[in-house]
Amino acid sequence: MDGIVIINKEKEYTSHDVVAKVKKILNEKKVGHTGTLDPNATGVLPILLGKGTKLSKYLINHNKIYEATLKLGEKTDTADIEGKITEEKDVKKENLSQENVTKVLKEFIGKSKQVPPMYSAIKVNGKKLYEYARKGQTIEIKPREIEIYGIELLNINNNEISFKVHCSKGTYIRTLCENIAEKLETVGYMEELKRIEVGEFNIKNAITLKELESKKGKALISIEEFLKDKQLINLNSKKVKLFLNGVNLEFKLEDGIYRIYNEKNEFIGTGTIKSNVLKRDIIVWNLTLVKWE
Numbered sequence: 012m013d014g015i016v017i018i019n020k021e022k023e024y025t026s027h028d029v030v031a032k033v034k035k036i037l038n039e040k041k042v043g044h045t046g047t048l049d050p051n052a053t054g055v056l057p058i059l060l061g062k063g064t065k066l067s068k069y070l071i072n073h074n075k076i077y078e079a080t081l082k083l084g085e086k087t088d089t090a091d092i093e094g095k096i097t098e099e100k101d102v103k104k105e106n107l108s109q110e111n112v113t114k115v116l117k118e119f120i121g122k123s124k125q126v127p128p129m130y131s132a133i134k135v136n137g138k139k140l141y142e143y144a145r146k147g148q149t150i151e152i153k154p155r156e157i158e159i160y161g162i163e164l165l166n167i168n169n170n171e172i173s174f175k176v177h178c179s180k181g182t183y184i185r186t187l188c189e190n191i192a193e194k195l196e197t198v199g200y201m202e203e204l205k206r207i208e209v210g211e212f213n214i215k216n217a218i219t220l221k222e223l224e225s226k227k228g229k230a231l232i233s234i235e236e237f238l239k240d241k242q243l244i245n246l247n248s249k250k251v252k253l254f255l256n257g258v259n260l261e262f263k264l265e266d267g268i269y270r271i272y273n274e275k276n277e278f279i280g281t282g283t284i285k286s287n288v289l290k291r292d293i294i295v296w297n298l299t300l301v302k303w304e
């Protein structure tokens with residue numbers, strides 16, 4: 012089974028939990044995911060199966076859309092609801108007008124440098140940051156460039172602010188919540204997080220693990236379907252043999268990813284063109300590499 016299943020992750024499951032359950036449900040050994048979601052977060056989690064695991068490089072840079080709830084007045088060591096409260100600060104009601112909150116949110120649109128939270132899986136000197144944090148160790152974290160493409164206020168309820176944000180990969184919404192709270196002259200943490208979109212995958216088309224149990228393979232998005240918007244190249248039988256054996260072929264086409272088909276219009280896999288050279292990428296044909304005779 013090769014392709015992608017879009018899971019609507021529920022609370023309490025880690026992303027690795029979801030992978031393990033998908034393996035069992037679909038009886039597939041090779042399963043992975045892109046874009047980790049914390050246990051307390053919900054929403055879109057693309058799961059890659061079989062040869063579809065090679066699609067991760069096409070998905071990892073996708074932009075994402077989240078809906079988040081920020082709780083003001085308290086700060087936690089993890090920047091979310093799971094952590095211990097480390098600071099409390101009054102919330103000025105005059106700062107929570109719809110006009111002012113909207114103005115503050117808009118200030119985050121554009122490119123900026125963001126410092127990831129200590130409780131994250133980013134590696135520094137071979138160890139994940141949360142490993143340092145759990146031991147009470149502090150370490151210098153280099154800021155990373157992120158981009159907020161859009162941010163929209165959804166609701167203000169007492170000391171809670173709900174908003175929707177469209178952002179680049181690598182954006183930590185927990186850190187964004189803390190930064191918003193600071194702009195509102197207080198402290199805060201991320202109370203809830205739902206990922207509603209990853210690239211072209213929307214939560215409307217995602218399914219729960221329970222739904223996957225009944226749908227099984229019918230929920231699979233094939234590699235060919237996922238790449239349907241990419242241009243195609245048809246190869247004759249001689250060039251198919253060369254392509255399958257990893258021989259680079261000359262094609263005067265634009266750089267990019269291409270779907271590769273044979274003369275019978277059967278989908279072989281994908282190739283990439285750079286500087287007029289086509290290179291083999293993902294092969295979906297269920298055959299051994301053709302040998303030169």
